[in-house]
């Protein structure tokens with residue numbers, strides 16, 4: 001029997017990797033893991049990891065590799081992931097990528113593809129300053145391209161919408177800088193492994209998703 005497959009959604013903040021991961025996971029009938037969501041949840045519930053991670057998240061910086069890998073390992077070793085999974089926001093540094101490779105070998109998973117969704121900074125600023133998320137169900141909106149029907153109210157569950165603390169212009173610029181310095185080297189790392197698929201993230205969500213599906217088929 002072949003090893004369960006793992007798909008990584010990578011790209012700068014605001015590229016739509018979370019949106020695409022949320023669409024892809026049900027298509028493949030596997031769970032979606034978002035490291036950013038797990039860290040935000042840890043902050044909300046005040047766990048030790050959350051207390052440690054909060055200042056990094058607020059400042060738009062990466063939490064230490066040891067913390068990120070611990071949170072990722074805990075998530076992917078859950079039994080729901082035994083048939084494979086889709087992950088976004090991890091790995092984000094070369095160190096994380098190497099540790100992730102080792103972990104997947106140990107767990108006998110096959111890192112099938114890294115879908116790299118790219119967009120320029122100008123577009124990132126436009127998207128992220130308009131992003132709003134539901135406190136209750138996590139649905140994501142954009143004030144320009146996908147506004148909720150009623151201001152500040154989630155269409156799906158009626159929950160309250162909020163703006164992420166790290167979605168202000170200053171913090172977005174920090175996040176983009178962090179991305180360029182620490183995360184963009186992963187493009188070469190996975191290219192060398194023959195696993196990278198480049199996708200133009202400036203297209204509409206459906207068009208990007210078509211390309212994502214083609215890449216995994």
Ligand code: AMP
Pocket residue numbers: 013035036037039056057058060061062063064065068088089090091092093096166175
């Ligand atoms: P995201 O929701 O993917 O935009 O992530 C939000 C924030 O969570 C980032 O700006 C980091 O502070 C933190 N974070 C998410 N994933 C990682 C990771 N792999 N390594 C370190 N920090 C991370």
